Amino acid sequence: MTKKQAQLTGARAIALATLDKVRTSGAYSNLQLNQALESGQLSGADRRLVTALVYGTLQHQRTLDYWLSPFIAGKKVRPWVKTLLLMALFQYQYLDRVPNFAATDEAIEIAKRRGNPGVRRFVTGVLHAILRNGVADVEKIEDPKQRLAIQASLPDWLVDELVAQYGLAQTEALAKVINEPARISLRVNRAKATVEEAQALLRSAGVETKPSEVAQNGLVVTKGAVLKTAAFKNGVVTIQDESAMLAVESMHLTGHERVLDACAAPGGKTVQIAETLTDGEVYALDIHRHKVGLIEKNAQRMGVDDRVFACQLDARQVGQEFADQFFDQILVDAPCSGMGLLRRKPEIRYDKQLGDSQRLHQIQGAILDSVATKVKKGGIITYSTCTILRQENDETVAEFLKHHPNFRLQKTTTARMLKDNRQAQTLTLLPSDYGSDGFFISNLQRVQ
Numbered sequence: 462m463t464k465k466q467a468q469l470t471g472a473r474a475i476a477l478a479t480l481d482k483v484r485t486s487g488a489y490s491n492l493q494l495n496q497a498l499e500s501g502q503l504s505g506a507d508r509r510l511v512t513a514l515v516y517g518t519l520q521h522q523r524t525l526d527y528w529l530s531p532f533i534a535g536k537k538v539r540p541w542v543k544t545l546l547l548m549a550l551f552q553y554q555y556l557d558r559v560p561n562f563a564a565t566d567e568a569i570e571i572a573k574r575r576g577n578p579g580v581r582r583f584v585t586g587v588l589h590a591i592l593r594n595g596v597a598d599v600e601k602i603e604d605p606k607q608r609l610a611i612q613a614s615l616p617d618w619l620v621d622e623l624v625a626q627y628g629l630a631q632t633e634a635l636a637k638v639i640n641e642p643a644r645i646s647l648r649v650n651r652a653k654a655t656v657e658e659a660q661a662l663l664r665s666a667g668v669e670t671k672p673s674e675v676a677q678n679g680l681v682v683t684k685g686a687v688l689k690t691a692a693f694k695n696g697v698v699t700i701q702d703e704s705a706m707l708a709v710e711s712m713h714l715t716g717h718e719r720v721l722d723a724c725a726a727p728g729g730k731t732v733q734i735a736e737t738l739t740d741g742e743v744y745a746l747d748i749h750r751h752k753v754g755l756i757e758k759n760a761q762r763m764g765v766d767d768r769v770f771a772c773q774l775d776a777r778q779v780g781q782e783f784a785d786q787f788f789d790q791i792l793v794d795a796p797c798s799g800m801g802l803l804r805r806k807p808e809i810r811y812d813k814q815l816g817d818s819q820r821l822h823q824i825q826g827a828i829l830d831s832v833a834t835k836v837k838k839g840g841i842i843t844y845s846t847c848t849i850l851r852q853e854n855d856e857t858v859a860e861f862l863k864h865h866p867n868f869r870l871q872k873t874t875t876a877r878m879l880k881d882n883r884q885a886q887t888l889t890l891l892p893s894d895y896g897s898d899g900f901f902i903s904n905l906q907r908v909q
Contacts, residue, residue, distance in 0.1 A: 472507035473567045474575075476514035477548060481541045483519065483808050490519055490808050518544075518551045519807040520640040523614035525550050528596035532587050542580060545571060549588055554596070561592060605629065609636055618815045619800070626851050627891075634893040635849075643804035644896065645682040646673060647698040648706050648729075650763055652736045654697045656680065662697060666690040675703035675895050677710060677876035696763040701729050704801070704890050704900035708794055708845040709733040711873050711888070711902050717741050718789035723776040723832055726752030728759035728769075730794055735765035744788075745771040746779070776828045779835055786837045793832060795825040797846035797853050801899020804892065822852050822860075829861045833868070833907075841871065842905040849899040855887055858903045871904040 479497045482488040494515050498508055518525065525547045533546070545568055552564035565588050572584040602608035606629075610620045613636035623632040647670065649659040656678060660670050663680075668687055673679030680698070692698050709730050714720070716739040722731045725745035734743045745756045753771045760769040774782060776793070798818045799809050829844060836842055844861075846853055862868060873888040874881070879895075880888060887903040 472503060472510045473514065473548070474571055475503070476511045476518075477541065477545055477571060479511070479515050480518055480544050480548060483515075484522075484544055485540050487812065490515060490806060513556065514548055514551065516642070516807060517555055518548050520804075521551060521555065521614045522547065522807075522811065523616070524599065524611055525554075525614075527599065527611050528554070528591075529587075531597065532590050536583075538583075539580075542572070542576065542584065545584065546587055550591065550596075553591065565589075565592070609633060612636065613639065615639075615810055616813075619810060619813075622815065622850060631891070631893070635891055638893045638896070639803040640807075641804060643702075643898070645687065645700065646676075646703045646897070647680045647682065647687065648676070648701040648733065649678045649680060649698055650696055650732075650736050651678055653695075653764060659692060659697050662692040663687070663690060666692065668692075673703045673706075675877065675879065675890075675897050676706035679703045679706055694762070699729065699732070699759075699763060701733075702805075702900075703895070703897040705729065705847065705898065706733065707875050707879070707888070707890075707900065708792060708843055708902050709737070710875050711904060712790055712792065712841065712843050713874075714738065714741075714790065719787070720744070721779070721783070721788045721791040721832065721835065722746065723779065723791060723793045723828060724795055725756050725771065728756035728771070730792060731756055731769055731771070732760050732763040732765050734792065735760065735768040736763065738765075738768050741789075742768050742770060744783075745769055746774045746776055747771075748773070748775045777824075777831045779831050783835050785834045786840075788836050789840050791832050791836050791840070791842045793825075793828055793842060793844045795821075795828055795844065795846050795853075795857075797821055797825070797848040798850060800848040800850055801890075801892065801901075802847055803899075805898070818848075818850050818852055822857055825853060825857045826860055829857070830864070833861075833865050836907050838907055838909060840907050842868070842907070843902065844905060845900065845902045847898060847900055849889065849891055849901070854889065854901040854903075855885075858887060858905070861905065867909045868905045868907050871906050873902045873904050 475497050479493050482493050483490050529546055529550055549564050549568040552559045553561055569585050573581040599611050606620050610617050649656050663670055668685030669683045670680040671683055673681055687693050714737045718741045720734050720743040722743055722745045725731045726747040731743055731745040747753050750773045753773050756771040760766040798813050803810055870886045872886045890900045892899050
């Protein structure tokens with residue numbers, strides 16, 4: 462085996478180990494992948510291969526399962542072996558630059574090293590059969606929703622919900638983009654630099670960017686690695702999706718407010734709020750102590766820790782710590798199903814069920830109920846999520862308004878006036894709209 466082949470085997474072995482932990486242990490793909498890349502001695506090309514294998518296999522898992530099933534029907538297959546077969550099948554179908562023989566040989570070698578002669582023979586036989594016979598044509602599935610679910614690798618319940626809420630055409634448009642690579646976007650810390658100054662700093666470090674079409678202070682990375690740059694280390698920029706920047710942007714802060722970030726960890730929106738404040742302050746809550754530490758660390762890096770007060774507290778218990786009408790504005794970036802993040806966390810589509818979304822709706826309502834008395838009259842609660850399911854978004858808002866007639870819904874507006882001609886007062890961004898994450902924002906003003 463050549464040195465290059467050994468490196469490729471290492472890359473695929475690392476990808477398999479990462480995928481296996483995500484698929485069988487419920488590990489988060491992004492965290493598990495970062496850990497694997499940091500611990501492995503991999504070249505840049507191999508790091509990219511590992512990333513493509515992990516995210517690609519997870520994103521297309523249901524499609525791959527559909528193709529693989531006829532070749533392993535009736536056979537008892539160990540979980541890691543099935544993952545290995547799915548990973549090889551992903552390379553056959555989606556990685557044009559990887560020759561089939563290379564993907565096959567490496568899979569067989571891994572089966573030999575990790576398993577036994579029987580496993581090696583089984584993997585060899587299945588892969589050769591796939592290459593010899595080809596895979597089933599998904600287009601021949603007659604039911605349009607079932608076909609879409611298999612093509613886009615989505616669970617049936619989620620397709621049913623999306624079609625019911627957005628219609629088949631919009632769901633098809635959404636399905637075309639959710640398995641594309643998520644782009645890296647940055648938010649510029651305007652307390653330290655203008656957007657143009659940040660771009661110049663990044664360019665000097667070999668990072669090319671373009672202004673975001675979504676967020677006023679956003680940049681989209683087109684080339685280069687950001688994390689090791691001085692601009693990132695010194696808090697001139699931070700990594701944040703363009704859509705996620707809009708929640709704080711929609712608050713239209715003047716700089717003098719006392720703000721509550723009720724569900725704050727890891728602190729991205731907390732520091733975004735703090736960056737806009739001159740003589741204001743932001744209180745950031747999270748239920749977990751270690752996540753409070755993440756908020757504090759984030760605030761220090763961005764140079765706004767003098768305006769951030771982080772504490773461990775369940776947002777549903779704010780009455781224990783804060784007086785009524787204590788805050789000028791409140792941000793509730795609520796716990797949600799995360800269905801707007803399918804490109805960044807592809808495994809969540811398989812982990813979640815409709816019941817999870819319904820339970821989250823109850824938690825979201827409880828948090829809003831808890832903070833309702835803490836905002837001043839005339840003040841605003843900004844409620845946002847990173848999901849696109851209406852039961853966690855518009856339906857949660859509608860229920861809150863039903864029980865709190867002293868609030869009214871204001872039209873959510875952003876600096877770039879996104880979707881300004883819509884009829885809804887709330888703002889929903891789908892991944893198919895601008896290429897950013899799916900996100901929901903609403904602004905609830907207390908009138909008495």
